[in-house]
Amino acid sequence: MESQSEQRPVGVSPFGEIRRLVLGLADVQFSEMLTPRLLPTIYGLGIVFAALLTLYRIAMGFRESWGQGVAWLVIVGPATFLAVVGALRIGLEFMLAIFRVVVHVERLDEIAHRIHGQTEEIAEDLPRIQFWRAFSRLRRTDSSGARVVSAGPAVPPGRPDPADRRDC
Incomplete structure (x- = not known):
């Protein structure tokens, strides 16, 4: 498994990444996609939110009754935490997949524009095969x-x- 420092390009500090994120937020032309870079932060905040939600529900369970608190502590709380984190992960991976599809479609569009004139020239040079006349x-x-x-x-x-x- 790669660590955070191995994923970052050589010579880029964490403060440089934060600076790029802040500058990306100020980009009113939307020239660069910021959301894929924010997904790890969103996922981390989601895990913290799920943990706080679970702890809150465990505390409320103990406030209601000892049995309900133990049930939330042992069974319902961990299941809730895993369900929230799992749903968050699935949603973020789906969003990332959509962004990757967009990037690939943009690349294909660029390639199509580059070869557009070349394919017309090739089609003009090829003889027509008229097999329907037979x-x-x-x-x-x-x-x-x-x-x-x-x-x-x-x-x-x-x-x-x-x-x-x-x-x-």
């Missing part, structure tokens, strides 16, 4: 006047026939 010779009509492709189902009158496709 099927048009096999076309016939049945007794109701519907067109039938020899190996396929009847095509009702007025409907486009796949054998008539000329754009390929």
Whole structure:
């Protein structure tokens, strides 16, 4: 497992990270996503909140009765703490996954814009393969006047026939 100092780039102090967070909060252009960097802080505060909530409920349980306090201390309190922390973790991981998808979609968009002109040039140089015309010779009509492709189902009158496709 990596420690906090191993995750940080070399030469960046914790105060530098705090400074970047504060400057990120002041970024009114939203040029950089701040939320993914805040997730560890949000998770830490959530754990503290879950612990305080659990301790408060244990104290209230003892205030009501000795049995209810013991139940909260032994069973309900730890289960509540784990449920709150687990739900928080799942929610934050879901949020992080959404941000990662956004980053990957932005990269794909940049790549698509870069190669846009190149693909048009390649498509112009390729010859068109017109394989539908071979099927048009096999076309016939049945007794109701519907067109039938020899190996396929009847095509009702007025409907486009796949054998008539000329754009390929």
